[in-house]
Amino acid sequence: MEVRLPDGDARSRCAELVLPHLNSAYNLARWLSRNDADAEDIVQDALERALKYASGLQGTNAKAWFLTIVRHTCYDWIGRNRPAELVPGDGTDAIEAAADPRPTPEETVIADADAQALLRAIAALPVGFREVLLLREQEDMSYRDIARVIDIPIGTVMSRLARARGLLRRSPLLHSVLPQSMRTVGK
Amino acid sequence: MNCNEAAPLLPTYGDGELDPMQSAEVEKHLLTCAECAARRDEQVALSARIKRDVPYFAAPPSLRSRIDAVLAGTRGTLRSRPVWDRWRWLGAGALAGSMATVLAWLMGSAVLEWRDGTDLAAEAVADHVRATLSNHLTDVATSDRHTVKPWLSARLDYSPPVQDLSGEGFALTGARVDYLEKRAVATLVYRYREHVVDVFVRPAAEGTARSRSPVSTVRGFNVVRASGAGMDWLAVSDTSADALTAFVARLARGDAAP
Ligand SMILES: [Zn+2]
Numbered sequence: 186m187e188v189r190l191p192d193g194d195a196r197s198r199c200a201e202l203v204l205p206h207l208n209s210a211y212n213l214a215r216w217l218s219r220n221d222a223d224a225e226d227i228v229q230d231a232l233e234r235a236l237k238y239a240s241g242l243q244g245t246n247a248k249a250w251f252l253t254i255v256r257h258t259c260y261d262w263i264g265r266n267r268p269a270e271l272v273p274g275d276g277t278d279a280i281e282a283a284a285d286p287r288p289t290p291e292e293t294v295i296a297d298a299d300a301q302a303l304l305r306a307i308a309a310l311p312v313g314f315r316e317v318l319l320l321r322e323q324e325d326m327s328y329r330d331i332a333r334v335i336d337i338p339i340g341t342v343m344s345r346l347a348r349a350r351g352l353l354r355r356s357p358l359l360h361s362v363l364p365q366s367m368r369t370v371g372k
Numbered sequence: 373m374n375c376n377e378a379a380p381l382l383p384t385y386g387d388g389e390l391d392p393m394q395s396a397e398v399e400k401h402l403l404t405c406a407e408c409a410a411r412r413d414e415q416v417a418l419s420a421r422i423k424r425d426v427p428y429f430a431a432p433p434s435l436r437s438r439i440d441a442v443l444a445g446t447r448g449t450l451r452s453r454p455v456w457d458r459w460r461w462l463g464a465g466a467l468a469g470s471m472a473t474v475l476a477w478l479m480g481s482a483v484l485e486w487r488d489g490t491d492l493a494a495e496a497v498a499d500h501v502r503a504t505l506s507n508h509l510t511d512v513a514t515s516d517r518h519t520v521k522p523w524l525s526a527r528l529d530y531s532p533p534v535q536d537l538s539g540e541g542f543a544l545t546g547a548r549v550d551y552l553e554k555r556a557v558a559t560l561v562y563r564y565r566e567h568v569v570d571v572f573v574r575p576a577a578e579g580t581a582r583s584r585s586p587v588s589t590v591r592g593f594n595v596v597r598a599s600g601a602g603m604d605w606l607a608v609s610d611t612s613a614d615a616l617t618a619f620v621a622r623l624a625r626g627d628a629a630p
Pocket of ligand 1: 374375376378379401405406407408409
């Protein structure tokens, strides 16, 4: 197998380094945008940006570098399409507001009500908490790499992670596995 | 360490990000405090639920063809085929994550200075990469440890302990024989979530104490070593260092562990 790369070609080298992380990129974009088609747009856009700034890819951590760009692209997209989600705050109120009452496509294929509730609770987390939680739990990223991707201090990674987990534990979505209407049936 | 000191450290401890000294202190406290142990269990359970129940969205084929098109625009800069084709052969499926890391390793090693050291960790990672790339992870593919153990014993001058830890997320998928420091060594192959974990097992070097597992990173792979149950254990994977450390410690405790 050919592994030697053309010398001095930052773009193709960049593509070789970031493409292995395409699944991570799509997963992040999908969770931040909560929409399949938009996530595809975001990742394509991010790849084009990455190729453009290929010379910025230094060192070994292509994944953190690419996810940083994907995340920036996501935030640009959210800013254009759902600016309300970027309102700063501790997220306690937003968790209800952000919850879309309609089942998402993935929910309809998950039979387990508990799993659905968890999925909805995470989707309802404010975006700043959702991203930290998923980078940690799904990508198994270290605090240091998460701090790099989000461009915040490690201490902030820790406090957001704690907040995200706390919000999840207390999420009304997690505890009301049965909808209110079903629980009151027959009264 | 008391509850007031231990409680705020629990999340960091659970994420494997506490330094070894503090980690040991927290562990000591957990042994004697049911309340903190319950908090720890709750956090472990939440992480496990997220890993199990929350979907991971892999890039769909439609995105992959769009990426092809983007890269076609850069084809003039690529010497041969589009980048995509070079790793498409690896295919999708459970191994894709590991394969991708293997390729990142290879690509990285071509680009960056890579000293071909004689270091044990580097050698183990090289074995891992070779097996993954050649699509030949196991010589004997079975989750039955009663098949794996005699198979290895017949090919080596020792008989390594073999455990299937599916219950803890590490499913035995088989074994192969590799060479480390010019000696044949047993390699147990596990699957942990979407990651492949290779565990090299050989008789403990004379006088090796039961040590805390040192962790190193070689080209993006975590390498964790431990000694126990009469063996030296060395695990290589692209999964997180904390998961790997816990796993190796568990293996090194042996069968008789509680
Ligand atoms: Zn306590």
